[in-house]
Amino acid sequence: MREASRDRLQAFLTLLPSIILIGIFVYGFIGNTIWISMTNWGGDGALALNPEMQFVGLENYIDLFTGFLSSGFRQDLVNAVYYSIMLLAGAISLGMFIAILLDQKPKGEDLLRTIFLYPMSLSFIVSGTIWRWLLAPQGGVNILPTYIGLPALDFKWTSSTRAVLEFNWQNLLQIFLYIAAFALILIGLWILKSNPDRAVKRWLGPGVIIGLCAWLGGSLLPQALFMEETHGFNLATLGIIIATVWQYSGYTMALYLAGFNGISQDLRDAAMLDGASETAYYRHIAIPMLKPITISAVIILSHISLKMFDIIFAMTGPDNAQTGHPALSMYMTTFRANDFARGAAIAIVLFMVAALFIVPYVVSQYRQRARG
Amino acid sequence: MKMSLAKLCLVFAAVLLLAVPQVSQAKELSGDLEIFSWWAGDEGPALQALIKQYKAQNPKVNVIDATVSGGSGVNAKAVLKTRMLGNEPPDSFQVHSGQELIGTWVKADRMEDLTFLFKEQGWMDVFPEGLIKLIGTDDGIWSVPVNVHRSNVMWYIPANLKKWGVEAPKTWAEFLKIAPKLQKEGIVPLALAQNWTANHLWESVALASLGSDKWNALWSGKLRFDSPDVVKAWELFGKVLKYTNSDASSLSWQQATDMVIDGKAAFNIMGDWAAGYMSTTKKMVPGKDFDWSASPDTTGEFMFLADSFGLPKGAPNRDNAIAWLKVLGSKEGSDTFNPLKGSISARKDSDLSKYNVYLQSAAADFGKDIVVGSLAHGVAANETFMGGFAQVMEMFLKTHNAKAVSKACQQLADKAKIGK
Numbered sequence: 001m002r003e004a005s006r007d008r009l010q011a012f013l014t015l016l017p018s019i020i021l022i023g024i025f026v027y028g029f030i031g032n033t034i035w036i037s038m039t040n041w042g043g044d045g046a047l048a049l050n051p052e053m054q055f056v057g058l059e060n061y062i063d064l065f066t067g068f069l070s071s072g073f074r075q076d077l078v079n080a081v082y083y084s085i086m087l088l089a090g091a092i093s094l095g096m097f098i099a100i101l102l103d104q105k106p107k108g109e110d111l112l113r114t115i116f117l118y119p120m121s122l123s124f125i126v127s128g129t130i131w132r133w134l135l136a137p138q139g140g141v142n143i144l145p146t147y148i149g150l151p152a153l154d155f156k157w158t159s160s161t162r163a164v165l166e167f168n169w170q171n172l173l174q175i176f177l178y179i180a181a182f183a184l185i186l187i188g189l190w191i192l193k194s195n196p197d198r199a200v201k202r203w204l205g206p207g208v209i210i211g212l213c214a215w216l217g218g219s220l221l222p223q224a225l226f227m228e229e230t231h232g233f234n235l236a237t238l239g240i241i242i243a244t245v246w247q248y249s250g251y252t253m254a255l256y257l258a259g260f261n262g263i264s265q266d267l268r269d270a271a272m273l274d275g276a277s278e279t280a281y282y283r284h285i286a287i288p289m290l291k292p293i294t295i296s297a298v299i300i301l302s303h304i305s306l307k308m309f310d311i312i313f314a315m316t317g318p319d320n321a322q323t324g325h326p327a328l329s330m331y332m333t334t335f336r337a338n339d340f341a342r343g344a345a346i347a348i349v350l351f352m353v354a355a356l357f358i359v360p361y362v363v364s365q366y367r368q369r370a371r372g
Numbered sequence: 373m374k375m376s377l378a379k380l381c382l383v384f385a386a387v388l389l390l391a392v393p394q395v396s397q398a399k400e401l402s403g404d405l406e407i408f409s410w411w412a413g414d415e416g417p418a419l420q421a422l423i424k425q426y427k428a429q430n431p432k433v434n435v436i437d438a439t440v441s442g443g444s445g446v447n448a449k450a451v452l453k454t455r456m457l458g459n460e461p462p463d464s465f466q467v468h469s470g471q472e473l474i475g476t477w478v479k480a481d482r483m484e485d486l487t488f489l490f491k492e493q494g495w496m497d498v499f500p501e502g503l504i505k506l507i508g509t510d511d512g513i514w515s516v517p518v519n520v521h522r523s524n525v526m527w528y529i530p531a532n533l534k535k536w537g538v539e540a541p542k543t544w545a546e547f548l549k550i551a552p553k554l555q556k557e558g559i560v561p562l563a564l565a566q567n568w569t570a571n572h573l574w575e576s577v578a579l580a581s582l583g584s585d586k587w588n589a590l591w592s593g594k595l596r597f598d599s600p601d602v603v604k605a606w607e608l609f610g611k612v613l614k615y616t617n618s619d620a621s622s623l624s625w626q627q628a629t630d631m632v633i634d635g636k637a638a639f640n641i642m643g644d645w646a647a648g649y650m651s652t653t654k655k656m657v658p659g660k661d662f663d664w665s666a667s668p669d670t671t672g673e674f675m676f677l678a679d680s681f682g683l684p685k686g687a688p689n690r691d692n693a694i695a696w697l698k699v700l701g702s703k704e705g706s707d708t709f710n711p712l713k714g715s716i717s718a719r720k721d722s723d724l725s726k727y728n729v730y731l732q733s734a735a736a737d738f739g740k741d742i743v744v745g746s747l748a749h750g751v752a753a754n755e756t757f758m759g760g761f762a763q764v765m766e767m768f769l770k771t772h773n774a775k776a777v778s779k780a781c782q783q784l785a786d787k788a789k790i791g792k
Contacts (some may be wrong), residue, residue: 025725043756044480045480045481046480047476048479048481049482068779068780069764069784069787071767072763072766088694114391135622136622137619137622158622159618159621161618227776252732262445278598317566317621318565318762319568319762319763319765319766320621320770321767332759335453336758336759337755337756338476340455340753
């Protein structure tokens with residue numbers, strides 16, 4: 001046997017147990033969940049030793065998106081999107097800002113770094129409970145102004161019932177078309193520089209056309225619901241977003257700080273010699289160089305934002321439409337309402353949304369490696 | 373001689389044979405007993421008192437207290453379900469009696485019928501008939517209730533009411549008359565907390581609007597949820613909601629009760645664990661520092677909920693579990709547990725001198741009032757309905773659309789097979 005092939009065999013045998021275990025416990029269970037989500041396992045006798053289950057196809061999913069009783073889930077899904085966007089924007093910009101400040105090598109940098117990183121070591125349940133008190137309507141943050149003689153605030157951080165940026169779920173198809181058009185245009189702009197011809201033909205053109213059609217012909221499209229149902233950005237989610245940003249901006253700070261320290265001092269000196277200001281240095285040199293770090297921060301934070309279960313549970317409880325999240329409604333549907341099939345369907349929807357974040361990352365990683 | 377020896381042996385054997393069943397009956401129980409509950413924190417001592425009593429009777433049994441904390445059993449129920457699905461039941465587990473148990477575990481054929489125990493212990497006579505009907509089906513009786521709580525109680529501070537010049541309303545019409553006046557003075561007329569307390573308020577309002585007959589008809593499937601009667605109940609609920617605090621969803625029920633104690637709110641509708649909270653935690657004297665009445669329009673009706681224990685099929689230590697259930701249903705057991713827990717006994721013959729003033733009045737009402745089942749606490753409807761109802765409630769809190777919500781309730785009832 002040749003040396004190389006024996007090495008290969010050894011490597012394969014070493015990996016085999018984990019391949020089998022991951023195959024069963026990750027992919028097997030994902031498959032099982034998909035299967036359960038396509039049955040009608042739930043209701044009476046759902047917990048029998050051998051519960052009756054029938055294959056119903058995509059019925060659970062159709063019900064989640066268009067059923068009369070599922071408006072709670074749809075609100076949760078909209079919330080999840082806003083949670084993700086706000087957490088990403090907040091934690092990355094705040095983390096980057098702190099990292100830039102610390103990169104100026106102030107006195108006691110080590111201590112400050114520890115202080116900023118510390119919140120991440122708390123569990124969400126703990127920080128959620130603390131923030132629940134801080135954001136209580138008649139205490140905490142709201143009475144801060146009284147210490148300097150101003151009237152207390154009365155903003156309801158976690159219990160406001162107001163929503164902004166509302167849209168009507170009835171126009172589900174139109175919304176899907178808008179999203180598709182937006183994605184196409186985004187990809188088109190992304191590759192516009194490297195391959196302008198293909199970008200216009202394949203991505204930008206179709207994107208603009210779909211968007212226009214959806215805009216002009218929106219009223220002709222069939223409606224998903226028989227009555228109006230508006231969802232939007234609930235102001236009550238602000239409290240939870242503040243708490244999560246507080247917890248995770250230290251983490252992005254650490255990522256960026258490591259990146260900034262990795263840039264050689266020579267490069268910085270060279271930029272300064274050429275007359276670049278601090279702002280210009282960060283804007284044109286440092287931050288663009290840290291693109292891989294930004295991407296990994298986005299990936300990690302976005303999947304954290306989809307797993308925001310404990311902090312919401314600790315801050316506003318399980319049944320609160322204003323701050324709901326699909327992860328919570330999955331748990332409650334499965335373990336309180338005994339509707340296992342529906343719970344599985346919600347889990348798969350969440351899984352798909354997570355894939356939306358992860359797959360582009362994995363693809364771009366493979367591309368980079370293929371290019372060498 | 374030989375013959376007599378043989379005879380002697382025979383007699384001896386016969387004596388032994390007769391004695392054996394008695395010996396085995398008196399045989400001490402041993403082994404484990406796993407009790408699964410969500411009684412931690414404030415309710416822990418009451419459970420411990422019961423376990424102590426059990427240990428005194430069965431010293432050789434090793435009691436495993438498997439408590440999973442979390443209000444109204446949110447976490448415990450999830451753990452229990454995964455254990456049962458994995459075919460690893462505890463010996464006995466806590467469950468709200470009524471449809472929450474029947475719709476989940478009895479329908480799944482996972483529970484043993486306890487009728488034999490009720491007959492053997494003479495419980496058929498000591499528990500009220502209405503109660504036995506609510507915890508049983510045509511096929512049997514499914515749990516031993518340890519306590520009874522009342523859900524339709526309105527709490528207030530008499531001194532405060534005097535100060536504001538109002539009286540505790542007997543009807544919702546009266547409440548709606550005095551509420552604007554209170555609101556004008558900056559007092560919240562009715563304190564409310566997070567989602568489940570809204571469900572709790574709803575059941576009191578709906579019972580007031582429908583009356584006990586129609587309330588029962590609703591849960592037996594004879595009255596539809598989209599009928600005008602129920603729409604009217606939702607409309608009344610909407611009117612009452614206008615006089616509640618706007619930060620309700622971020623408060624716990626204790627904080628809502630605190631609002632009444634602190635004079636920020638006039639009334640609060642909560643189950644009678646609020647009496648336990650005020651008398652034990654806040655050291656207030658029932659009847660003097662705080663007072664109560666049946667929630668408006670429900671005088672003479674007792675909306676009950678009960679914690680109970682059942683016997684799952686395939687319990688590893690069945691005999692020990694049955695001995696445990698006997699302790700729970702006994703007069704001593706129930707009179708040890710309830711004064712500590714702040715609830716009344718489900719038995720008609722309990723020793724009232726052990727209970728405080730509030731509990732005595734509740735026990736007296738339980739004996740004479742019409743007993744109906746609570747929705748928010750698992751007696752009236754199964755878990756499918758309850759899980760969905762929380763979302764329907766959120767829908768109503770957002771839209772205040774009584775008709776749409778009634779329609780949603782009917783869809784939910786169809787899905788949950790209410791009354792079928």
